[in-house]
Amino acid sequence: MPGDIKVATDQNPALPRIQSLVSRRNQTDRRMGYAWMIIPLLPPIGTIATAAIFLGIFISLLPKMNSLSQPSTAQSTIEPIAGGFLPLLGLGVIVLFALSLLGALSFYYLIERRNQHFGRQQLLFSTIHRYLESKRPASEGIAKLGYLAEDSVQAETPRPAGLWAFASLFAIPIVGLIASYNLTHDMRKHDELQSEYQAALATSLAESGFQEPNFPSYKFHNRDSVLFLILTAITGGLFWIYWYYTLLKDYNDHFIQQAAFEDQILRTLIPTPTQGTCRTCGGAVPPAAKFCPSCGTRQLS
Secondary structure (H helix, E strand, O other): OOOOOOOOOOOOOHHHHHHHHHHOHHHHOOOOOHHHHHHHHHHHHHHHHHHHHHHHHHHHHHHHHHHHOOHHHHHHHHHHHHHHHHHHHHHHHHHHHHHHHHHHHHHHHHHHHHHHHHHHHHHHHHHHHHHHHHHOOOOHHHHHHHHHHHHHHHHOOOOOHHHHHHHHOOOHHHHHHHHHHHHHHHHHHHHHHHHHHHHHHHHHHHHOOOOOOOOOOOOOOOOOHHHHHHHHHHOOOOHHHHHHHHHHHHHHHHHHHHHHHHHHHHHHHOOOOOOEEOOOOOOEEOOOOOEOOOOOOEOOO
């Protein structure tokens, strides 16, 4: 949740819209738990399990190899072997499909939360631009703010989460690498745009007569998607385990950072009213309060 949502005294309709978009981040900026790290571990686990099953079958066949060379006993030997092998094969297929579904679901969540966050932020930035433009239309800084909001819409288009998830059912290693590359690349470009927007917004707020905001320093996620792709190929896929971890961590960290940024925007646009002081006891009195909450003395209007 954003910090305490304050009631805006400004009658501009864009201001409640800004508050609404900030509060919507509970639905769009969902952080994925690190239990999802099981996903990059599934391929090696599946490979080891499959190898163990077939090794067990082979070992169980060794005592019966001599019987297979005798026509009189071959039929009676093959039937129980097949009866034990086919259920194991069926179980392997079911497990493999279940693991593929889980992998597809993880990619859907990764891509969809990226889409929802970028979409909400684009709406927020364009709304802030319209609000500040109504305050000071001729400002060069506010015009730049509008250009950056437009650039975000053009550069950060939604990616088809459902299509990527479906494709991963049939080629999860290939689709997983492509999706990871795109998500890492998107976050790096988003960092650059976000940092530029934050600086432009600070200037625009000052030009519009607001108190200069104290935005926290922006933290970049400097991941090289090409380097990560090369390292994954060199290590035979092992580096992807770490890569997947960065996808979870970087987006989670960005959502936390974005929340602090948006809360500071609200505090700047809707400053907290200054509390009064009780003339009797000297205690703090909330704005518009008729009585002191400490001593009960009636306050002068």
